[in-house]
Amino acid sequence: MVEACICTIGDEILIGQIVDTNSAFISRELNKLGIKVSSIVSIGDNFKEIVNTLEILTEKYPVVITTGGLGPTKDDITKNALLKLTGTDEMCIDNEQLGVIIDICSRRGIELSDLNRDQAMVPKSCTVLVNRKGTAPGMFFKTFSKNSLLFLLPGVPYEMESLMPNVSELIVSNLKTEQIIHKTIVTFGVAESLLATLLNEWESSLPPQIKLAYLPNPAIGIRLRLSVYGGDKRESVDLINRYSNELYGILGDIIYGESDDTLERVIFKMLINEGKSLSVAESCTGGKISSILTSISGSSGIFKGGAVVYSNESKIAILGLNSEIIEKYGAVSKECAEEMAIGAKRVFNTDYAISATGVAGPNGGTPEKPVGTIWIAVAGDGFVVSKKTIFAGDRERNTIRFSSEALNFLRLTLKTYISIIH
């Protein structure tokens, strides 16, 4: 199996001012080609270290991909390191990239500076991967070392991402790769250790060529990833399908999807199939539930709107809540959550509405309603259902889990009511 190494360059990563999201993206893309990322290394904007590291990595790995270190400002020195490594003393202007740079500057109303122009300078021995989203070109060195294909990509995520199709194409045309078959099953609502206990017996029955991994994520739930490396492709697919089918039998409704499915995507599929619309009323989640739902392109066909009713007055003014309900039961209560859902359904004129009201923390908790308490309700035609959960986390984590919990409750409710209708 072909192994690869990703090397991110930039002091900003080492001092912790930037989180490296590029490596995860590149890993997923390489995985699709049957290339295994064996290591990810982050180094600083240091000439010697870049030279040394690239020398070592290109000796060891058949594919090396760097990101970062190509920006217009003075802290970027990767190109000079490359120049030293390749032994090519000459740089040349790439006219296609220069065209993009001129275009970007003119669209932004910026005068073309020398710094901008220099971005189009590349070592002569490389193949340029023209960056149409930004000013720094990607570079491919086929003959950098006899052992390795070397790619240099810009550090800005969406620029790097736009170049990955070229990278994949160049790898496939230059290397013989072996396959990996993954299948990922996505679950929500059961903790990792309980899931492990539920699956203990089944896991022991897995043949040795199948590997199972638990991938917990507070927003998505726990993904169960089955992997088979190498072997006959058809047999591997059959094997992985057989065992994933068994998972459905064991876990039932805990499973909500596969691969890149998220709660919001699954909900949208259900609503689109039924031709139904949705609205949101949220308090403690502060817009997060609406924000998650609208992250899906095309969501305007389903999602009509949301009310972020942070204050009690806004719950009354926007959603028409009865002030007596808030006085009698408090804003974090079954009654308030249900009235919020009913109110949102009415004012946004939708088929379904979901509401969430709770205590995200760090302040506002009481012995009866501690930090982490969330009431969720779903209203539909002629019904409203609600649920309380208590989480233990900080404000940020609680907001994420509250939102996911609300979406999961909506998923399960929709499933039940849609099955009753049909």
Next chain:
Amino acid sequence: MVEACICTIGDEILIGQIVDTNSAFISRELNKLGIKVSSIVSIGDNFKEIVNTLEILTEKYPVVITTGGLGPTKDDITKNALLKLTGTDEMCIDNEQLGVIIDICSRRGIELSDLNRDQAMVPKSCTVLVNRKGTAPGMFFKTFSKNSLLFLLPGVPYEMESLMPNVSELIVSNLKTEQIIHKTIVTFGVAESLLATLLNEWESSLPPQIKLAYLPNPAIGIRLRLSVYGGDKRESVDLINRYSNELYGILGDIIYGESDDTLERVIFKMLINEGKSLSVAESCTGGKISSILTSISGSSGIFKGGAVVYSNESKIAILGLNSEIIEKYGAVSKECAEEMAIGAKRVFNTDYAISATGVAGPNGGTPEKPVGTIWIAVAGDGFVVSKKTIFAGDRERNTIRFSSEALNFLRLTLKTYISIIH
């Protein structure tokens, strides 16, 4: 200067299903101690690789911190690797951690399983860092290698974060560390290359011991970080203050804060000082602006609520917009943005309101209003101001930049109007 290496363990990072946010957090904490992270390495859940990598890293770096590889499920093998490396053949139960595990299981209503109990097993030679937020204990090996302090931390971010104060304390009491002085100035609204041009002359005047870095972030803007390593502390602080003061003179209103300041925090400070309240009306940003504003603990004192008016009907129903305005000018227009802000100010009964309406993409663009177009308005007592900007990005990026642009416009507007009032 003491150097450190962070090693993240877990296949989930190498196959790209998890983004490593831990390293950035740990780097920032080590930085505060004057420790420089020289390298970050990610490896898989592979016994041999863990053993080899830890052997190499603890030879090379005075401080090595690992995260991950300590979960309850079968893909975690770090502890066994440690057992092999330390040569200690014995594991023992840590009773304090076991107590936490029992407590967590009972609070979650889960029966204590063997998997849970095993989490409290640790090599005898380590100092346990009791994890009160989760089941996997942290571990500290002082005598693991003669060159290095080795820390093993759990991979779940908020569990790891809760143990970092202990880690810092143990490092300080075991090592002599040298200082780094950083000062970060935060800017918004000017592209990196233009900023570099503006600062070119000033940058050339910097003494050699000061390093300047540009750290762009679509949500926050561009942070300018000045650093001085080593030297006399007082002199370094004086030097860095002198040069950062010069930056204020050159950049003026482009600068909105320092260190960890964000647009939302700066806005909250201004509003709290004035005793004023805020509401939001947003369309294309889908709840993101409200979500950012409510990420601040205590925001309920200022932020009264937000309307996510995704459909035209909801703009009319919730904010009371005149349907003729939408028909005549379209939902993405100066007129609609201004009416939205005025409507939000009225229905939420706040001193100020901000609105955003635009085309996030990938669909919905027209030649006059291409994808990336955003109209923003701010309404206050007796005034409403608005602004159009066009960005070039994908849906996710546009949503982030729209939101930040809106907050920055609010910041500048507040600054102007508050200065008029006083």
